Amino acid sequence: MKIGIDARNLTTSMTGIGRYVLEMSRHLALRGHQLYLYFPQSPHGDVKNLPPAQLRVARFPGGVKRMIWAQTELPRRAAQDGLDVFWGPAHRLPSFLDRRIARVVTIHDLVWKDMAATMRWQTRMGDRWLMKPGIAVADQVVADSEATANALREQFPAYAEKLSVIYPGLTAIQGGSKAKSLSSFGINRSYILFVGTLEPRKNLLRLLQAYASLPEAIRQELLLVLAGGQGWRLGDLKEHIASLHLQSSVRLTGYVSDADLAQLYGQARFLAMPSLYEGFGFPIIEANAMGIPVLTSNRSSMPEVAGAAGVLVDPDDVQSICRGLESLVADNVLYDRLAGEAKSNAGRFDWIESACQLERVFETAIAKRRQGVR
Known part of the structure; x- marks a missing residue:
């Protein structure tokens, strides 16, 4: 097949959705x-790291220009x-593609509806106004968790019949000699790890309050390490x-390289990710792949992703x-049981299988489009 892909998520530093676009594209190419990868501006980083593809790079930098690009230059x-x-691959489709071209959209979450206050206003308004038109013009719609699929069926019941669920795969995070020493992050004893952008949806303030409520002997034994770049609307985390x-017990690493992240996962006691909402939650399976269990929330996609390798908590309840x-x-006993399940849980998520499933969705979309054109 000749597959065109909206690659706008590869114009910034790597995020969860960016990794999804990159890995799914790479495995489709394999x-x-x-x-054909379509960019509103130059891709971030070395183009040699992109999958084999024809690159179509425009000059539409910035949010507003990117929206114009998506409805004009891209189609x-x-x-x-x-x-x-x-x-x-991320909530958007051009409204006026050539009618002979089948079109598929992937929806990762409905944060704009369920957790709007935790989003940047530009992203919130973009999803609120552009998600439904993208779903409406799509021949097929993909959700990357059952939780997101159920939310889509509730929000857009008219389009439920063209909805499929395809889990993302697991990207092995490579360590190696380029990793910094843990002491360079101020880590001098065992630790609980959080991984993610430091922003409201990650529920960091309640995680800190919960950690502060632990017996002092535990906090003396285990640091809390927060690994991730500064996000938005969280205030001064150091003040909290x-x-x-x-x-003396919390360490902020800032944004870390994959080599550093691999080391942080590998040495952690467990991952703590009590998010208010996740469309998928890559850190859960990244931690599991390193053999460590997770603490995560009992809502949205997190229970289905954590499987038998996690402890589920109410993210609204500090206790x-x-x-x-x-x-x-x-x-x-609990720890050892969950740790024993960790790698097999991570093994449920495979990019090869994900790409095969997406390929079948594309075939269905092409068949529907050709029948419609005739």
Whole structure:
């Protein structure tokens, strides 16, 4: 197939959705398909790291110009390339693609509806106004968790019949000699790890409060390490840490390289990820792949992703989070059982299988489009 892909998520530093676009594209290319990657501006980083593809790079930098590109330059170039199918891997589709081109959109979450206050306003408004038109013009719609699929069926019941669920795969995070020493992050003893952008949806303030509620003996034994770049609308996290008198027990690493992240996962006691909402939650399976269990939330996609390798807590309840943390520290039988399930749980998520399933969705979309054109 000739597959066109909206690659706008590869114009910034790597995020969860960016990794999804990159890995799914790479595995589609490995299956012999001809890819066309459409960029509103130059891709981030070295183009040698992109999958084999024809690159279509425009000059539409910035949010507003990118929206114009998506409805003008992008469909024009797609028509010229004679695509079989166009894939919007993150909530968007051009409204006016050539009618002969099948179109598929992937929806990762409905944060704009369920957790709007935790989003940047530009992203919130973009999803609120552009998600439904993208779903409406799509021949097929993909959700990357059952939780998101159920939310889509509730929000857009008219389009439920064209919805499929395809889990993302697991990307092995490579360590190696380029990793910094743990001491360079101020880590001098065992630790609980959080991984993610430091923003409201990650529920960091309650995680800090729960950690502060642990017996002092546990906090003396286990640091809390927060690994991730600064996000938005969280205020001064260091002030919150100071107000809880946790300066000696919490470490902020900032954004870390994959090599550093692999080391942080590999040495952690467990991952703590009590998010308010996740469309999928890559850190859960990244931690599991390293053999460590997780503490995560009992809502949205997190229970289905954590499977049998996690402790589930109520993310709105500080005491529930605290009890979960304490159980993973003090209950060695529970810990060993969850750790024993970790790698097999991570093994459920495979990019090869994901690409095969997406390929079948593309074939269905192409067949529907050809029947419609006739």
